[in-house]
Amino acid sequence: MDDTPDHNTEPPVAAPPRRSRRKSGGTTLRDVAKLAGVAPITASRALNTPNAVSDAILERVRAAVEQTGYVPNMLAGGLASRKSRLVAAVIPTISGNVFLEMVQALTASLAASGYQLMLGQSGYEDSREDELLEAIIGRRPDGVVLTGIMRSPQGRQRLLTSGIPVVETWDLTPDPIDMLIGFSHEKVGEEVARYLHARGKRRVATLSANDQRAMRRMKAFSEAAIELGMARPGETEVPGWVVPAPTNVGLGRSGLRELLARHPDIDALFCSSDMVALGVLTEAQAQGIAVPDQLAVVGLGDLSFARDLQPALTTVRIDGATIGSTAARFIVDRSQEREVRDGIIDIGFSIIERDSA
Amino acid sequence: MDDTPDHNTEPPVAAPPRRSRRKSGGTTLRDVAKLAGVAPITASRALNTPNAVSDAILERVRAAVEQTGYVPNMLAGGLASRKSRLVAAVIPTISGNVFLEMVQALTASLAASGYQLMLGQSGYEDSREDELLEAIIGRRPDGVVLTGIMRSPQGRQRLLTSGIPVVETWDLTPDPIDMLIGFSHEKVGEEVARYLHARGKRRVATLSANDQRAMRRMKAFSEAAIELGMARPGETEVPGWVVPAPTNVGLGRSGLRELLARHPDIDALFCSSDMVALGVLTEAQAQGIAVPDQLAVVGLGDLSFARDLQPALTTVRIDGATIGSTAARFIVDRSQEREVRDGIIDIGFSIIERDSA
DNA sequence: ATGAAAGCGCTAACAG
DNA sequence: CTGTTAGCGCTTTCAT
Numbered sequence: 001m002d003d004t005p006d007h008n009t010e011p012p013v014a015a016p017p018r019r020s021r022r023k024s025g026g027t028t029l030r031d032v033a034k035l036a037g038v039a040p041i042t043a044s045r046a047l048n049t050p051n052a053v054s055d056a057i058l059e060r061v062r063a064a065v066e067q068t069g070y071v072p073n074m075l076a077g078g079l080a081s082r083k084s085r086l087v088a089a090v091i092p093t094i095s096g097n098v099f100l101e102m103v104q105a106l107t108a109s110l111a112a113s114g115y116q117l118m119l120g121q122s123g124y125e126d127s128r129e130d131e132l133l134e135a136i137i138g139r140r141p142d143g144v145v146l147t148g149i150m151r152s153p154q155g156r157q158r159l160l161t162s163g164i165p166v167v168e169t170w171d172l173t174p175d176p177i178d179m180l181i182g183f184s185h186e187k188v189g190e191e192v193a194r195y196l197h198a199r200g201k202r203r204v205a206t207l208s209a210n211d212q213r214a215m216r217r218m219k220a221f222s223e224a225a226i227e228l229g230m231a232r233p234g235e236t237e238v239p240g241w242v243v244p245a246p247t248n249v250g251l252g253r254s255g256l257r258e259l260l261a262r263h264p265d266i267d268a269l270f271c272s273s274d275m276v277a278l279g280v281l282t283e284a285q286a287q288g289i290a291v292p293d294q295l296a297v298v299g300l301g302d303l304s305f306a307r308d309l310q311p312a313l314t315t316v317r318i319d320g321a322t323i324g325s326t327a328a329r330f331i332v333d334r335s336q337e338r339e340v341r342d343g344i345i346d347i348g349f350s351i352i353e354r355d356s357a
Numbered sequence: 358m359d360d361t362p363d364h365n366t367e368p369p370v371a372a373p374p375r376r377s378r379r380k381s382g383g384t385t386l387r388d389v390a391k392l393a394g395v396a397p398i399t400a401s402r403a404l405n406t407p408n409a410v411s412d413a414i415l416e417r418v419r420a421a422v423e424q425t426g427y428v429p430n431m432l433a434g435g436l437a438s439r440k441s442r443l444v445a446a447v448i449p450t451i452s453g454n455v456f457l458e459m460v461q462a463l464t465a466s467l468a469a470s471g472y473q474l475m476l477g478q479s480g481y482e483d484s485r486e487d488e489l490l491e492a493i494i495g496r497r498p499d500g501v502v503l504t505g506i507m508r509s510p511q512g513r514q515r516l517l518t519s520g521i522p523v524v525e526t527w528d529l530t531p532d533p534i535d536m537l538i539g540f541s542h543e544k545v546g547e548e549v550a551r552y553l554h555a556r557g558k559r560r561v562a563t564l565s566a567n568d569q570r571a572m573r574r575m576k577a578f579s580e581a582a583i584e585l586g587m588a589r590p591g592e593t594e595v596p597g598w599v600v601p602a603p604t605n606v607g608l609g610r611s612g613l614r615e616l617l618a619r620h621p622d623i624d625a626l627f628c629s630s631d632m633v634a635l636g637v638l639t640e641a642q643a644q645g646i647a648v649p650d651q652l653a654v655v656g657l658g659d660l661s662f663a664r665d666l667q668p669a670l671t672t673v674r675i676d677g678a679t680i681g682s683t684a685a686r687f688i689v690d691r692s693q694e695r696e697v698r699d700g701i702i703d704i705g706f707s708i709i710e711r712d713s714a
Numbered sequence: 715a716t717g718a719a720a721g722c723g724c725t726a727a728c729a730g
Numbered sequence: 731c732t733g734t735t736a737g738c739g740c741t742t743t744c745a746t
Contacts, residue, residue: 054731116475135471387740396718398717437740
C-alpha cells in the first residue's frame, strides 16, 4: 500500500523510475497491431477468427504480419486461452515398432487440426510413467494419450484432477479414466488358440515379451489351448518362453532355440510381436524347419514387413492407425468443447491369415 | 483517451464492478505460497532454486505442494522466463525405422534433463517442413532438431531470426544454420563401392528410395563404381532402381525383381535402407539366389534386426543414438547459456561386415 | 534470504 | 465490428 499523502489531488503518478524487463526483441502481436493501426485484440481476432473482422482490417493485419514476419507466441496464447494445442502421448517405447503406426497417425491427425504431439517414453515401467505424468500435466496439454491402462492410483488421480481429456488405448478396462480405444488381449489369446486348433495344431507354445499385456495374451492363449484339449496329460499350461521387452529379432531366434531344446515336439508358436516372429521364421529357416507344416508361426502387430516375408507372416492385426486417428479426433473434439459420443470403444483385432500358419 | 472531467480530484476509483475471468480452479503457485505463508516469488524460488531459500521455508513450501498436489504451469513459467523446456524434432517419417534410434535417444536424453520432445513429421517434402516450422517456432522451443539440412531459404531465415538453437543432423553442409551432427552421404556411397569392389564384385547396382539423401548416396556410389572400373563399356552409371520413400520390405522384393528383369547379371546391390535390404534378402531366398555369392547385399541403418537375419546383413551403420543424445546435449547446454564447443561434427559411419556381402 | 511490483504476450469479458 | 481492461500463472527486476 503506498503512503501517498492524502492531499495529493492528482491521479497516481506514473513516474517512479520504473524498471523494465528486457523485451524479447521478437515481434509481438502489439507490434503487428500498431503497424496495422488497430488494437491488439483486433489483430488477434484477425488471426484467430477472421470472420469476426472486416475485410479491410483483415487485409491490413495480414500485411503487417507479412511485413514483420510475426509468429504468434503460443505459450502466451495458451496461457491466456487455456488451450495449449499440445497433446501428449505416452508409449512404452518407440523402438519396439508396434506403436509406430499409432504414433504416426496421431502426429498426422493432430497436425491436420493444428495440434502438436509431445512424445514421452515410459519404458514399460509404471514408475517412469508416473514421473512423466508430472512433466506432462505441467504443460497443460489439451489431451493425453496413454498406451495401455493407467494402473497407478496416483497417476489416475493426477490425471483425473487435472481435468485434461485422457484417452487410454491398446487395452480394455471397466473403469477408464476418461476415453478408451482398445481391444481385449484375452480374446486375442483365445482366438489365436482356436485358430491354431482349427488348423490341426495340437502342440502349441508361446514366445512372449515380459510386458503386462503380452503376458495376458499368452495366459489366455494357454488357457484356451488347454480347454481345447491341446495339452499333454497332466499339463496345466502350454510350453512358453519369456523374453524381456522390447522384443527384437535376436530374441525370437534365441527364443525358438530355447523352446525347441525343452520341447522339441511343438508344432505351433504364438509370438508376442512380429519382430519376435521374424526371428522365429529366420531361425526356423536356418535350422531347416518347415513353416508352417512343421511349425506354424503367428505374430502380433501386422507390421509393414509381415506380408512380405517368406513365408508371409500370419499375424494378429491391431489397427494402430485407427487408434491414433480416433484418439486425435476425440481429443480435438473435446478440446473444442464438442461432445464426444461413444468415447469408449473396442476396436477389436483380426487374425490375418497368411502362409506361416 | 478517457474523458474524465478535469474536476475529478480523487484517485481513480477502484470500484466499477469488475469482471473477472474464471479461475482455472487448479492450484496455482499463489495458493501454495499462501498456504506456506510466504510470497509467491519465495515459493517459486523454493521450487526452482532451493539453495536460495532457507531450510525452514523450503520445508513449508514442500509441504504445501504435497498437500495441494500443485503442478507448476510451465506455459506460464515459460512465458515469464523465456524457457519452454520443449525441444522440437522434425523427421521425415517415423515409420521408415531409420530415425527411430535417434528419436529414442533424443527423447530419453532430453527427459533426463527435464525437457520434453515435440515430434513433427515432414513426410520427405520440403513444403510440409516449412509449414511445420511455423507451428514449431510459435511454441518457442528451447531448441529444434532437424533431420537433414534445411534447404528452404525461408525456413533457414525463420529459424535464424527466431534465435532458437538449431541442430541439423544426418547430413553435412558447409553453412549450417547453427549446430550440425552429420555424415557424408557421398562418402557412404564411395566406401560401399570400394567395399564391394574389394570383395570382387564387378556388376553392382543400386536400389534406392527417392529421397534426397539416398539419391546422393547412390550417385556417389555409382560414380565411384565407374571410377573403379566396375562398368560395362559405354556405361556412365551403374544399374539402379528407385522406389518411393519411405521404404519397406515389399519395395525391396519388387525392386529386386525389377532389377533382375533388366539386369540379370548383377552381383551386388546397395540398398538405401535395411528394410529394402530385408526385402531383397527375402526375394533372393524365394528365388533361390545365393547371398552373398551370387548376389551381395548391403543395407543402410543397421536396424536392430540386421545382425539377426539369415544371412546376417552387411550394412552401413549410422549411430542414431549418438546423434540423438549429442543433439540433446547441445541444446540443453545452449539453453542453459553454456557454451557449445565443436557444435559442428561429422560423426561418420561404418560399414558393418556381416554375411550378406 | 525475502518481498513488491511489473510484466512475459496473449485472449476473455465486457462495452460500445 | 472494434476497443478497453484485466488478467492467465509465473518470473524478472529492484529493493530491503
